[in-house]
Amino acid sequence: MAKSVVIKCQNVKKVFSHGSVSAEVLHGISLEVYSGEYVILFGPSGCGKSTLLNIIAGLETVTAGSVMIRRDDITKFNEKQLARQHRTRIGMVFQQFNLIRTLNVIDNIALPQVFSGINLKRRMRRAEHLLEIFGFQKYRNYNPNELSGGQQQRVAIARALVNNPWIMLIDEPTGNLDSKAAEDVMQLIRQLNEKSKRTILLVTHNPDYVTHPHRVLYMKDGQITRQVVNRPISDDIVVNDENDEALLRAAALSSIKDSPGG
Numbered sequence: 001m002a003k004s005v006v007i008k009c010q011n012v013k014k015v016f017s018h019g020s021v022s023a024e025v026l027h028g029i030s031l032e033v034y035s036g037e038y039v040i041l042f043g044p045s046g047c048g049k050s051t052l053l054n055i056i057a058g059l060e061t062v063t064a065g066s067v068m069i070r071r072d073d074i075t076k077f078n079e080k081q082l083a084r085q086h087r088t089r090i091g092m093v094f095q096q097f098n099l100i101r102t103l104n105v106i107d108n109i110a111l112p113q114v115f116s117g118i119n120l121k122r123r124m125r126r127a128e129h130l131l132e133i134f135g136f137q138k139y140r141n142y143n144p145n146e147l148s149g150g151q152q153q154r155v156a157i158a159r160a161l162v163n164n165p166w167i168m169l170i171d172e173p174t175g176n177l178d179s180k181a182a183e184d185v186m187q188l189i190r191q192l193n194e195k196s197k198r199t200i201l202l203v204t205h206n207p208d209y210v211t212h213p214h215r216v217l218y219m220k221d222g223q224i225t226r227q228v229v230n231r232p233i234s235d236d237i238v239v240n241d242e243n244d245e246a247l248l249r250a251a252a253l254s255s256i257k258d259s260p261g262g
């Protein structure tokens with residue numbers, strides 16, 4: 001079976017301008033990510049990783065170049081199309097967790113569905129389901145600041161999965177975590193790829209993780225300088241709605257099993 005391309009950047013450039021000062025931070029990035037692949041974008045702080053990830057997410061515009069998500073060039077999308085693609089195809093996870101402090105765990109997980117126009121009953125059913133899959137029922141009514149950093153990041157990952165996205169874009173997920181919690185979160189991310197077959201593009205400057213993904217793209221000063229293939233993507237990657245829940249459950253449960261600290 002031919003590998004299918006899910007993300008394709010061609011000659012992406014980004015210039016930030018403030019008044020008369022401007023700086024090109026991405027100098028013509030080209031990359032492809034395949035369905036079911038786990039790719040790490042690795043490079044030092046300031047090299048442009050987050051800018052690139054935000055462009056792929058449709059949160060930041062390009063100065064030049066194209067960004068294809070499946071068959072759509074998202075640089076041609078209007079606001080409404082961008083919002084829709086962000087909602088339905090992409091789950092994002094950030095270093096700062098970005099949970100809403102005034103909402104409890106279940107409402108944080110349910111929140112992205114509000115923007116999809118899903119009714120309250122279905123929203124809560126899906127969120128409760130994810131809570132159960134992640135083994136988080138006892139924290140249902142906790143506020144984010146009552147949880148550890150590792151727990152908050154797991155809630156953020158559950159929230160990113162609530163709309164069943166094809167693609168997970170993950171930016172420095174362990175930057176605010178101690179090493180044990182970081183290991184647990186990275187294990188969960190691996191399982192989401194291996195068992196739940198999510199396509200993952202993860203940004204990090206931490207060299208400890210470069211053995212995890214299928215492929216590592218090394219980035220420096222706004223350019224991809226080389227890539228290392230760790231292992232091939234398996235050919236049997238088919239995600240559809242029927243098996244999605246089962247796969248997700250397998251991923252979340254095995255990561256809980258492997259990391260009893262939670």
Ligand SMILES: Nc1ncnc2c1ncn2[C@@H]1O[C@H](COP(=O)(O)OP(=O)(O)O)[C@@H](O)[C@H]1O
Nearest residue numbers: 016017025043044045046047048049050051052
């Ligand atoms: N909104 C912005 N305005 C101006 N410069 C920015 C903006 N966002 C990022 N930059 C600059 O672009 C470069 C790349 O930043 P970033 O993508 O955050 O790097 P990384 O994620 O690899 O640490 C840095 O020099 C940063 O200061």
Ligand SMILES: [Mg+2]
Nearest residue numbers: 049050051172
């Ligand atoms: Mg960054």
